[in-house]
Amino acid sequence: MITKFFEKRETASYSDVELAMLKAFGIDADGYQTEEALKEATYFTCIKLLSESVAKVPLYLVKETEVGNVRQNKEKLFQILSLRPNPYMTAIDFWRALEINRHHLGHGCAFIEKDRQGNIINLWPIELKNLTIDNAGLISSRMKNKVLVTYTEIGNNTEQYCLYEDIIHLKSFSSNGINSRANREMMQKTIDTASKSQKYLNDLYKNGLTNKAIVQLTSDNKEEKFLRTVQEKFDRLYSNTGRIFTVPAGYNVSTMNLTLADAQFEQIRRMSISQIASSFGIKMFQLNDLKDTNNNSLEQQQLSFLVDTLLILFESIEQEADWKLLREDQRSSGQKCRFNTSVMLRTTAQTQADILTKYVTAGIYTPNEARLMTQMMAKDGADELVVNSGVMKLKDLGKDIAGKGVK
Structure with a gap:
């Protein structure tokens, strides 16, 4: 018996009438979607910074000796890690893709392709779909392979299967050590608020910085036929695609939107940006916000970014690579995969x-x-x-x- 680690979540649904009413008041009822989060500027920038910060630091195969770590330049794995994980991707493209998937999807994974002798040939980025574990649990299971992986590869949406030992698995936020959740799920409301605020600004500029308005008939006639006739006449004579129209006699026009100042838009948006950035471990100066930064603190913040944010990402990749990409005899001889973090300290x-x-x-x-x-x-x-x-x-x-x- 097996148990799936991924749970299914329900989303809210609205009738056509409810959708029309929400749209009339400028409310987006489409819901929170996976790809929509990447369209939010702060969220996208944070993922871009993290993925590029990891990718630009070279990962080497080294051997620990009495005189220090010596790079194993002649090993095939050295070239795979630091130069070309597969024939179609540079090392930067490969590690950047894994980090983007780690933070955006919750799982950064790569399939380990080996030859018949067990030597590593290529590393291929994949999208993890399911982790299936023996129903007896990781501890009580007597199976040799306790976890089955369901994934899709690049250019092929067909689900495929492999064993857990055949993939590199980089996790985001995990409470059980196996399954993990994407940062966008943990910060869904904050990211959604930031997306809505950006959409509000876009719509405001689209409307020529003109707020929504209500046109109200001042007549007390309530007959449906009469009201329909008046509405059609107004639409025909005065409504158009322009930004200015003449208000006819007998009508009253009033705005229905708060101003950006009244809504404290700037303060709320800055708070959302700060919350999203802190969830990724990104410093505000990296988002071009130098309000609380001076020259003396800038260097310390850069060092803090390396120690507090990137170090755990480097360590997770190194440990996963040491276990999945090196044989027992290689680890025993002192070989290991290590990032050259000194390039971050230039x-x-x-x-x-x-x-x-x-x-x-x-x-x-x-x-x-x-x-x-x-x-x-x-x-x-x-x-x-x-x-x-x-x-x-x-x-x-x-x-x-x-x-x-x-x-």
């Missing part, structure tokens, strides 16, 4: 020069290692660590190199 030329100078003079980097970090060629004789000879222990003051006293 600063101005002056700051970089100060940092590298301190590392070299302190004996942490060799001069050649510092030159390589600035994209310069190595020089002969610059592979040795150097230190400032003017630094010595306090107890050695008054002694020469041979240990003899100096007068």
